[in-house]
Amino acid sequence: MTLAAEIRQGDRRALARGLTLVENGDPAAAALLADVGTASRAHRIGITGPPGAGKSTLVSALTALWRGDDRSVGVLAVDPSSPFTGGALLGDRVRMLTHSGDEGVFIRSLASRGALGGLSAAIYDAADLLDAAGFDPVLVETVGVGQGEVEICRVADTTVVVLAPGAGDVVQGMKAGLVEAADVLVVNQADREGADALVAALRSAAELRDAPAPPILETTATTGAGVDELRQLLDARVGDAEGESLRARRLERAHARLRAAVDRARAHRYWAAREDALARAAEAVAAGDTTPAAAVRDLLEGDA
Numbered sequence: 001m002t003l004a005a006e007i008r009q010g011d012r013r014a015l016a017r018g019l020t021l022v023e024n025g026d027p028a029a030a031a032l033l034a035d036v037g038t039a040s041r042a043h044r045i046g047i048t049g050p051p052g053a054g055k056s057t058l059v060s061a062l063t064a065l066w067r068g069d070d071r072s073v074g075v076l077a078v079d080p081s082s083p084f085t086g087g088a089l090l091g092d093r094v095r096m097l098t099h100s101g102d103e104g105v106f107i108r109s110l111a112s113r114g115a116l117g118g119l120s121a122a123i124y125d126a127a128d129l130l131d132a133a134g135f136d137p138v139l140v141e142t143v144g145v146g147q148g149e150v151e152i153c154r155v156a157d158t159t160v161v162v163l164a165p166g167a168g169d170v171v172q173g174m175k176a177g178l179v180e181a182a183d184v185l186v187v188n189q190a191d192r193e194g195a196d197a198l199v200a201a202l203r204s205a206a207e208l209r210d211a212p213a214p215p216i217l218e219t220t221a222t223t224g225a226g227v228d229e230l231r232q233l234l235d236a237r238v239g240d241a242e243g244e245s246l247r248a249r250r251l252e253r254a255h256a257r258l259r260a261a262v263d264r265a266r267a268h269r270y271w272a273a274r275e276d277a278l279a280r281a282a283e284a285v286a287a288g289d290t291t292p293a294a295a296v297r298d299l300l301e302g303d304a
């Protein structure tokens, strides 16, 4: 049986092997992804927000609820801010999930070591594999500050931004970008002081967006309070009422993804055929024998 067929049958070891190919940017990954068949069935949910907001705790609590409905849950934990930590740090971050040994839960940390096109391409591809293996929903937890994680959220059908009260000025500053990216805003650690004030602040920030204000929910992930409401809200997005906006989002994502993939493939082919020319041009530019602009013109000459 091919690796793709094993993954489609839900073979966990095959899935793990496939994810490693994707993560390492292995040439075999492209063939696997083409083979593995139609994806885009699973609801892909990005969970993002500042460190320590309670994302993993929330993911774990949500997972428990979905398992109660007998749904299989895939979790990808991503750390765009530390590409060089490999798995160590990420391992710590996901270890708190209490679902090990449950066949209906698949948790994997993802570091982009060699993925062509970087981490967001690797996340797309990894989510495809989890999807093909029958996991639905697929959750992507990302930690980070600023544009990085907002960018990564673009791979999701639904972006949940998790904040916690009392995280200080840095968090206040980055909220704007995060609020922009959110389909759902969650104020976690609602048991702590300042949660209501944070909700009020987010409500005013959300009103400034062009898009309709996202729903704002309060949760206490450690006790589970509010988590079922979040789960229902997420599930409703794939239902009839919100199905249309999800389809539009997927179309937009497919567009961006295909363009990026073709750009990468073309760049790869282009440079593979021109390594020597590049080396010569770089030497000429460095020596002052030609200008960068002239070198670029020469390199692009004859390219369609």
Ligand SMILES: Nc1nc2c(ncn2[C@@H]2O[C@H](COP(=O)(O)OP(=O)(O)OP(=O)(O)O)[C@@H](O)[C@H]2O)c(=O)[nH]1
Binding pocket: 050, 051, 052, 053, 054, 055, 056, 057, 058, 093, 096, 143, 188, 189, 190, 191, 192, 219, 220, 221, 222, 223
């Ligand atoms: N009081 C309180 N503590 C919480 C709540 N949710 C999570 N925590 C605690 O906050 C700490 C961080 O929780 P995590 O779930 O690891 O947070 P995270 O956002 O995944 O953190 P990183 O992955 O490191 O960015 C842990 O000690 C949790 O037990 C909550 O609702 N209330």
Ligand SMILES: [Mg+2]
Binding pocket: 055, 056, 057, 093, 094, 141, 143
């Ligand atoms: Mg975490």
